[in-house]
Amino acid sequence: xxxxxxxxxxxxxxxxxxxxxxxxxxxxxxxxxxxxxxxxxxxxxxxxxxxxxxxxxxxxxxxxxxxxxxxxxxxxxxxxxxxxxxxxxxxxxxxxxxxxxxxxxxxxxxxxxxxxxxxxxxxxxxxxxxxxxxxxxxxxxxxxxxxxxxxxxxxxxxxxxxxxxxxxxxxxxxxxxxxxxxxxxxxxxxxxxxxxxxxxxxxxxxxxxxxxxxxxxxxxxxxxxxxxxxxxxxxxxxxxxxxxxxxxxxxxxxxxxxxxxxxxxxxxxxxxxxxxxxxxxxxxxxxxxxxxxxxxxxxxxxxxxxxxxxxxxxxxxxxxx
Amino acid sequence: xxxxxxxxxxxxxxxxxxxxxxxxxxxxxxxxxxxxxxxxxxxxxxxxxxxxxxxxxxxxxxxxxxxxxxxxxxxxxxxxxxxxxxxxxxxxxxxxxxxxxxxxxxxxxxxxxxxxxxxxxxxxxxxxxxxxxxxxxxxxxxxxxxxxxxxxxxxxxxxxxxxxxxxxxxxxxxxxxxxxxxxxxxxxxxxxxxxxxxxxxxxxxxxxxxxxxxxxxxxxxxxxxxxxxxxxxxxxxxxxxxxxxxxxxxxxxxxxxxxxxxxxxxxxxxxxxxxxxxxxxxxxxxxxxxxxxxxxxxxxxxxxxxxxxxxxxxxxxx
Numbered sequence: 061x062x063x064x065x066x067x068x069x070x071x072x073x074x075x076x077x078x079x080x081x082x083x084x085x086x087x088x089x090x091x092x093x094x095x096x097x098x099x100x101x102x103x104x105x106x107x108x109x110x111x112x113x114x115x116x117x118x119x120x121x122x123x124x125x126x127x128x129x130x131x132x133x134x135x136x137x138x139x140x141x142x143x144x145x146x147x148x149x150x151x152x153x154x155x156x157x158x159x160x161x162x163x164x165x166x167x168x169x170x171x172x173x174x175x176x177x178x179x180x181x182x183x184x185x186x187x188x189x190x191x192x193x194x195x196x197x198x199x200x201x202x203x204x205x206x207x208x209x210x211x212x213x214x215x216x217x218x219x220x221x222x223x224x225x226x227x228x229x230x231x232x233x234x235x236x237x238x239x240x241x242x243x244x245x246x247x248x249x250x251x252x253x254x255x256x257x258x259x260x261x262x263x264x265x266x267x268x269x270x271x272x273x274x275x276x277x278x279x280x281x282x283x284x285x286x287x288x289x290x291x292x293x294x295x296x297x298x299x300x301x302x303x304x305x306x307x308x309x310x311x312x313x314x315x316x317x318x319x320x321x322x323x324x325x326x327x328x329x330x331x332x333x334x335x336x337x338x339x340x341x342x343x344x345x346x347x348x349x350x351x352x353x354x355x356x357x358x359x360x361x362x363x364x365x366x367x368x369x370x371x372x373x374x375x376x377x378x379x380x381x
Numbered sequence: 382x383x384x385x386x387x388x389x390x391x392x393x394x395x396x397x398x399x400x401x402x403x404x405x406x407x408x409x410x411x412x413x414x415x416x417x418x419x420x421x422x423x424x425x426x427x428x429x430x431x432x433x434x435x436x437x438x439x440x441x442x443x444x445x446x447x448x449x450x451x452x453x454x455x456x457x458x459x460x461x462x463x464x465x466x467x468x469x470x471x472x473x474x475x476x477x478x479x480x481x482x483x484x485x486x487x488x489x490x491x492x493x494x495x496x497x498x499x500x501x502x503x504x505x506x507x508x509x510x511x512x513x514x515x516x517x518x519x520x521x522x523x524x525x526x527x528x529x530x531x532x533x534x535x536x537x538x539x540x541x542x543x544x545x546x547x548x549x550x551x552x553x554x555x556x557x558x559x560x561x562x563x564x565x566x567x568x569x570x571x572x573x574x575x576x577x578x579x580x581x582x583x584x585x586x587x588x589x590x591x592x593x594x595x596x597x598x599x600x601x602x603x604x605x606x607x608x609x610x611x612x613x614x615x616x617x618x619x620x621x622x623x624x625x626x627x628x629x630x631x632x633x634x635x636x637x638x639x640x641x642x643x644x645x646x647x648x649x650x651x652x653x654x655x656x657x658x659x660x661x662x663x664x665x666x667x668x669x670x671x672x673x674x675x676x677x678x679x680x681x682x683x684x685x686x687x688x689x690x691x692x693x694x695x696x697x698x699x
Binding site: 109110217219220247248249250251252253254255256259274275276277278280281282302312313315316317318319320321322324325326327328330331333334335 | 418419517519533536563564565566567568569571572590591592593594595596597616617620630631632633634635636637638639640642643644645646647648649651652
């Protein structure tokens with residue numbers, strides 16, 4: 061494995077919810093003690109269902125939100141210790157593509173304005189004719205017509221808007237890009253187009269991606285390393301996309317994904333129980349109440365992430381070997 | 382004998398004709414998938430069958446819809462109302478559009494059997510609880526007294542399914558019933574819906590954009606594109622040997638086990654809007670195999686093996 065470009069150590073983020081004037085405030089740990097390295101030039105996928113903390117992790121990785129505890133370092137530089145000016149400097153090298161390109165593009169900006177915004181923020185605004193050239197290059201790169209430059213976001217389709225989102229993220233030639241469910245709101249046909257594009261840039265520029273998704277089959281296709289999260293914690297890291305999942309939750313995720321092939325129809329073994337409230341996590345393993353392999357120990361003692369023979373890590377007392 | 386047969390219906394809204402001669406049928410106990418990208422006309426087809434087009438200012442401008450002993454296109458609203466919920470039920474994508482937020486979920490299920498089956502309060506309640514248990518809702522008696530906001534998305538969708546099933550309908554139209562749910566919950570709901578349809582011999586029209594769900598659940602598939610039927614066949618034939626380039630491309634958009642890097646191929650362009658439907662085959666601008674004829678002449682739906690396909694190329698190769 062290559063050296064990580066981004067390293068997270070014991071990273072946690074808690075959110076406090078106030079219950080009104082007289083209620084008690086409650087705390088949930090959206091991300092809880094995450095230690096993870098993102099190898100340079102590789103794609104790391106994070107999967108999990110709603111509320112597992114994957115989007116919070118994405119924001120922590122870029123220090124878009126502050127960690128409650130733990131640290132993130134980028135190319136050897138500890139992000140938490142940087143002042144605003146230094147942070148802005150380093151942000152040039154790390155970018156994000158959001159799920160909903162409609163809310164991440166200013167509705168009153170033309171597409172050209174949106175594409176130039178990163179340059180303006182970084183004080184790198186091209187002057188004169190190069191400004192138009194930059195926009196033209198970026199549009200061309202993501203396969204949008206030149207006429208798009210003068211359009212407003214509402215005039216574009218979801219897929220076209222996401223192309224703008226990608227062009228904007230890549231405008232400053234970053235090394236690290238966080239992709240937060242970039243295709244979740246798109247049709248499959250458009251999703252595949254966007255993935256094609258992201259794949260090409262990853263190869264072409266040797267980018268390091270952190271790809272957040274709820275779709276395990278997409279992650280298995282697109283990523284080199286797969287991280288499975290459940291209620292804020294990493295439950296498994298698979299070192300290869302085709303590795304056999306060992307954590308019962310990862311297996312349940314895999315079994316819940318239907319292949320587009322009637323020959324692979326299956327009887328789904330339904331996961332029992334409900335996802336516990338993130339405000340009141342059980343003392344042991346958070347998945348215990350829904351797990352088929354559960355034992356008394358699981359309810360008492362939280363399993364630590366331990367190395368597996370397959371080169372991954374799994375947090376389970378009774379993994380499926 | 383088909384329970385529902387939709388014969389060449391066209392739907393118009395004002396001067397626009399978003400649906401053009403849609404035809405398919407569903408037998409009792411059969412699960413038919415209706416697939417296509419957003420804007421292909423899936424939901425509009427469902428609304429046409431449910432007689433809900435007036436709500437959006439639309440109407441069926443041609444063709445006929447037969448359901449059991451009824452011709453639906455000429456049915457009065459009063460008689461339609463007696464069918465909806467009783468013999469034909471709808472499950473929508475977002476359970477909150479079907480649930481009243483200020484009433485207990487159990488009462489909302491009770492109401493269906495009180496209204497349509499004439500049951501009394503006590504009997505209706507017993508029936509609801511039994512239905513909820515069959516849908517594997519844990520502690521059904523307690524959940525019966527809960528409000529929608531107290532339940533998770535998957536649980537709310539089960540309540541909606543219970544409402545749909547409780548009057549023993551012959552046909553259920555499910556419009557993207559699992560799209561808003563997490564994958565593990567989606568898998569459970571699809572499992573429950575297919576089991577219930579088979580066990581009760583209910584015909585299920587399953588609208589989805591997810592080819593994985595289609596492969597898992599359906600017997601037959603109708604592929605829609607830009608308001609027309611592109612292809613129709615048994616689920617096995619659709620996946621083993623798709624005849625329409627659109628069907629083939631849709632299947633190719635889904636990452637499968639062992640697909641090499643770069644193997645995932647999208648479909649260039651977008652589904653055209655109703656104002657911009659192209660001449661000839663509506664898919665031809667996005668089709669990698671289009672020939673000159675595709676831009677001029679509308680391909681008709683023709684029999685091909687066990688199914689039907691509307692493509693000039695399929696005709697040439699057949």
